[in-house]
Amino acid sequence: MPAVRGDGMRGLAVFISDIRNCKSKEAEIKRINKELANIRSKFKGDKTLDGYQKKKYVCKLLFIFLLGHDIDFGHMEAVNLLSSNKYSEKQIGYLFISVLVNTNSDLIKLIIQSIKNDLASRNPIHVNLALQCIANIGSKEMAEAFGNEIPKLLVSGDTMDVVKQSAALCLLRLLRTAPDVVPGGEWTSRIVHLLNDQHLGVVTAAASLIDALVKRNPDEYKGCVSLAVSRLSRIVTSSYTDLQDYTYYFVPAPWLSVKLLRLLQNYTPPAEDPGVRGRLNECLETILNKAQEPPKSKKVQHSNAKNAVLFEAISLIIHNDSELPLSVRACNQLGQFLSNRETNLRYLALESMCHLATSELSHEAVKKHQEVVILSMKMEKDVSVRQQAVDLLYAMCDKSNAEEIVQEMLNYLETADYSIREEMVLKVAILAEKYATDYTWYVDVILNLIRIAGDYVSEEVWYRVIQIVINRDDVQGYAAKTVFEALQAPACHENMVKVGGYILGEFGNLIAGDQRSSPAVQFQLLHSKYHLCSPMTRALLLSTYIKFVNLFPEMRSQIQDVFRQHSNLRSADAELQQRASEYLQLSIIASSDVLATVLEEMPAFPERESSILAVLKRKKPGRVPENEIRESKSPAPNANHHAEAPASITGAVNNTSADLLSLSTPPSSQPTSNTGVLLDVLGDIYNMPNKVATNGAQNTYNPKKFVCKNNGVLFENDLIQIGVKSEFRQNLGRVGLFYGNKTQYALHSFQPQLSWSEENQQKLAVQVKPVDPVLEAGAQIQQMINAECIDDYSDAPSTIISFIYNNVPQKITMKLPLTINKFFEPTEMNGESFFARWKNLGGANQQRSQKIFKAQQPMDLAQVRTKLQGFGMQLLDGIDPNPDNFVCAGIVHMRAQQVGCLLRLEPNKQAQMFRLTVRSSKESMSVEICDLLVDQF
């Protein structure tokens, strides 16, 4: 056992040794359980523990927790330690609660109080301990409790430097949970001026904070640009001895330099002040110059720190994108790194060049390195580096080098790592389409893709080639000929059969003149693959065959035989069976004119963004690989120009995937085609599983249920669970919605929006409290909704919840459980008065408030009872002569009036039918009540 430092706890060391000596997992668990029992009894025991003992036990619990076991006690003891007057005990207390925060406990108030005391301490070590704890927990409560205090601490002249450093970063942490924690106004300039602080540690911490603040409000913090440039200028021109302790392996203040360079990337190059701009360019030049100097040390730390600054400077040059000489120098520098022996540098150089390639200024310069990059793709030992090379090739590709790059990527694909194949296939497909001047080349590339990496060719890719062939008549003959040849390979991928089947079905006639590809040969070739294919492909081939009947009438009887085969006509697969029988009938009954109309060539697809691009973008959210050359920026103040991108991406995904679904039923639902007859019969069941899958497996949303209950889970899918709790009194109601994020990522731009017209607001006034725009991973937030019933109304308000998950916008529309029956007050009544009123209210217009309907589930009167009770009216027993019938009475409360309402539900067990009658003095109300209850049973 090594020596335990300082105030070491012997008991703890012994315990840790014991654990280490455990021979098996079971032994370890046993030892831990023993210890837990021991600690529990100590904590519960009569003897008061002294501070040291508490500290020791809390520390043991912490150790057990860090081993991966759950700890459910000890929090109170840890909180006690916070106010200990021994620093070591206090520190352990803080460590425990930082690691095992228990957010919902009552302890949080005690914790906050202790932190407050320490923050107010004159001892900076205590203040820092408190600040670090706030930063470690970083919760909303912390932001609320200390949001005022910390900014003061940060800018006050009395605060010591070490405290300022912690305060700056603590504030940064709180900013992430509570964006409005930092005050604006005069605070802004005081915070910005921290960049001028004497103490480099303070400047470094402040630079991180300012970077985050700038991202929120670039205009307000604009003043930081010139300060940052001056500071940077002073650092890069200093020698490594000037900055003493802030020099790291001969590199002056690398952390601060990087932070300043990053901060400047929030702005476009400072245009209005040429002096600042000039100075910044000088800094960047100096950094580039230094890269050429011989290293001051052989240590990797020296080169890492130096190159870290260099890469950040290059990022800024790429971001500014306004000085050609700088961009070219940056590119050359990166080019040198491409053949550096450090893998890390090659990796970063490829990544950085990828950004450079998308700039108009430097695109050409990047292209000079094409050969080296191709070599990297082929030769690098590390797959993550190869991946970067592929990304770069994709980014540097344009009309002039497309054929070569695509060819190299295709060659490499044969041996590429499985992990990157799918993405490469997408990239090749996109490049081939984008830069094709000759579409025969495009068709060749895609068929090669299927041949080389058929398993990785997603639907989108082969859908796309079909769309393009259909839209371009100059390539149709070539496509037919090429797929025909490709299909002759003894083993060809099923995706090839799909593409081949589809294209021959449309354009097989274009090559039928050649004896070698006569209709009969085409048909036999396709049909030889038929039995090896999945039902979906078979269904597609059946469509091809019926198209053949139209294209080549001489093939009719042979094809009818195929339709008639048992394996088709009586297939266990419903879709195959349906297609076989319908196509068979069509081929028998329809005249050749009808056939020609129904089976006409597919009309052109509307032009749109390649669906493949959308898939690629979706695969890499946050790191969208670009093959789009930006125009050089004119210097104008703006920031965060990337912010809007994700929305448009998914927009494209949604509409294209919807369109593409129709493709799997070839002669189908193009709105412009006149095949409408077939539309219904060919309803495409293959798409069903897809649709279900995208909606998530365990969707819950049944608003009807909430007519008869007030609490429960209103909506649930893979991402989110929305629970509801509501209470109503008289004409007022309060609904609490609980949004729970089920995912591992925060949901951003979270916004529930009420959908309830102005007109309806006059009848049911609904007021919705705003919620935070960020719903953290695994977190739950609550939203209160107040409602007042003013007049009678029908239906119920909805809420539309939009948010961004993983860069993909999501939208959920959900009915709120605010139907009019919620404002019922149950009314007791005896039989006599009930029937008296019943008759009274039985006016002429009863038709609309009486419904007869079939039971939705086997009739269960006990369940009906429960539901009626939940509905809000008083269930009156013993009134109706038929004991099976239900009668209810209630009063709906509205602001200015109350409407009495009676109801009678008569089950007919034999017919499994219900008759429901509602009577009230307001006809519209009776109708609504009746509608709400229909189909509930």
Added chain:
Amino acid sequence: MQFMLLFSRQGKLRLQKWYVAHPDKLKKKITRELITTILARKPKMSSFLEWKDVKVVYKRYASLYFCCAIEQNDNELLTLEIIHRYVELLDKYFGSSIRLLAQKHCILVCELDIIFNFEKAYFILDELLVGGEIQETSKKNVLKAIAAQDLLQEVSYGDVPIEL
């Protein structure tokens, strides 16, 4: 930085520090998966990888892997140096400056130091990084702060400011 993990070559987690709020279950899952991923990598590979939606920077010192998950915009190379600075601080604090930074036979000692004094390892990290950002890059200043804490350890104090 989103989190930092220290684990041994055998895949035993030695220290974990989270700068983002995740439920415990998720933390365990991330830890497990990431450790497996990194242990499977070969020595000559780059220290960076794209993993899920974060960038991971890792480096092995003797028997210990130091691994940080950073944001897309963070600087990879400098993250390596944050790790190095932390290693230097641990070495300096726990005594002789061999150990992690030196030859293989001395190595176990340092991992043991971290195991037996895990709370110290956390305290040192808290002086280096706050909220996932570097607070103090000067080695001297961090060590001074830690020494000042140690000085306070057993002294029961009044509220007297200590000169740093």
